[in-house]
Amino acid sequence: MSLAIETNQLTKTYKTRAGQVSVVKNLDLQVERGEIFGFLGPNGAGKTTTIKILLGIIYGTSGWAKVLGEEAGDINVHKKISYLPEKPYYYEHMTGMEIMQFYASLFGIKDKAQCERLLQRVNLGMDMNRPISQYSKGMQQRVGLAQSLLNDPELLFLDEPTGGLDPIAHIEIRDLILKFREEGRTVFISSHELSDVERICDRVAIINKGELVHQGRLEDLLAGGRIEITASGVTQALADKFRSDDVLVSFKGDRLIVDMPDSDSPNEMLDSIRSEKGSVVSVIPRRKRLEDLFLESVRSDNQAKGRVLNKMSDDHNDPKPSAEEETEVGS
Ligand SMILES: Nc1ncnc2c1ncn2[C@@H]1O[C@H](COP(=O)(O)OP(=O)(O)O)[C@@H](O)[C@H]1O
Numbered sequence: 018m019s020l021a022i023e024t025n026q027l028t029k030t031y032k033t034r035a036g037q038v039s040v041v042k043n044l045d046l047q048v049e050r051g052e053i054f055g056f057l058g059p060n061g062a063g064k065t066t067t068i069k070i071l072l073g074i075i076y077g078t079s080g081w082a083k084v085l086g087e088e089a090g091d092i093n094v095h096k097k098i099s100y101l102p103e104k105p106y107y108y109e110h111m112t113g114m115e116i117m118q119f120y121a122s123l124f125g126i127k128d129k130a131q132c133e134r135l136l137q138r139v140n141l142g143m144d145m146n147r148p149i150s151q152y153s154k155g156m157q158q159r160v161g162l163a164q165s166l167l168n169d170p171e172l173l174f175l176d177e178p179t180g181g182l183d184p185i186a187h188i189e190i191r192d193l194i195l196k197f198r199e200e201g202r203t204v205f206i207s208s209h210e211l212s213d214v215e216r217i218c219d220r221v222a223i224i225n226k227g228e229l230v231h232q233g234r235l236e237d238l239l240a241g242g243r244i245e246i247t248a249s250g251v252t253q254a255l256a257d258k259f260r261s262d263d264v265l266v267s268f269k270g271d272r273l274i275v276d277m278p279d280s281d282s283p284n285e286m287l288d289s290i291r292s293e294k295g296s297v298v299s300v301i302p303r304r305k306r307l308e309d310l311f312l313e314s315v316r317s318d319n320q321a322k323g324r325v326l327n328k329m330s331d332d333h334n335d336p337k338p339s340a341e342e343e344t345e346v347g348s
């Protein structure tokens with residue numbers, strides 16, 4: 018079966034007063050069916066633009082994008098996907114139920130009970146007849162999720178679904194999204210809420226200034242954590258035996274601190290500490306956080322781009338004469 022989403026060298030260029038600007042550049046994405054895919058990047062990275070291309074709202078300038086095996090924007094695919102925009106706009110005087118019925122009518126769904134079931138599913142059963150003006154942000158976002166389920170989609174695009182919500186609302190939305198996956202749906206979430214992504218996504222892509230910086234399984238991207246062991250009553254001689262290129266050993270007062278990769282098992286070290294009459298105070302795994310990966314990759318990408326830009330402006334302002342001028346000077 019085809020991938021849920023696939024893009025190849027996808028590029029979107031806008032003509033602006035400052036000239037041509039590529040806001041999505043040579044993007045290669047692969048989203049598997051049935052996974053929750055996190056599409057991450059700082060503000061302005063090109064997330065919404067990419068989603069709009071995948072939905073067929075706008076066209077890419079070059080490269081291609083496929084959704085559920087068809088070209089992005091294909092009319093047959095529209096029936097199988099849904100979209101929750103970054104800032105959904107609702108008429109405030111309408112009730113949750115009226116909004117659902119309005120969107121249901123767009124899909125030709127006349128079944129009022131279906132709207133009711135979906136509102137109950139997002140815990141708005143009690144509030145469905147209140148106007149949206151009385152809904153909290155989290156409740157409005159839940160109406161959005163109910164609405165995005167109306168056509169029983171195979172693939173959902175959620176653009177910043179937890180942006181600006183309080184912690185309880187975050188949890189409610191996260192739990193609902195996890196249920197979508199249990200039902201076999203694919204969920205494509207754009208977000209800069211890294212803790213949400215870390216909790217629910219199977220795979221992620223990080224983009225910066227329109228370009229892909231990382232893509233892969235969250236587990237693999239966050240591999241390379243460390244374990245910190247603290248022990249007391251350990252001799253310097255034993256501590257020296259533990260030391261290696263990748264194992265850092267130090268003493269804080271009379272306490273030994275060992276910092277080792279989590280790919281190694283700490284058992285042997287713990288056994289020898291105990292057999293030498295030392296005692297283990299703590300063993301703390303320090304997982305790499307998505308936040309670290311995100312900041313590292315965006316910063317180093319910005320630095321690399323900064324270097325290229327500096328180099329370009331250096332080249333431009335190069336006081337060295339051109340080959341032609343050199344000849345003239347030499348002649
Ligand atoms: N119609 C447009 N014309 C010119 N630039 C645009 C247009 N739409 C978006 N952009 C620019 O594209 C960049 C990416 O925007 P967007 O995809 O909304 O980013 P994100 O969703 O990651 O915050 C931004 O710099 C934005 O200003």
Ligand SMILES: [Mg+2]
Pocket residue numbers: 064065066103176
């Ligand atoms: Mg956006």
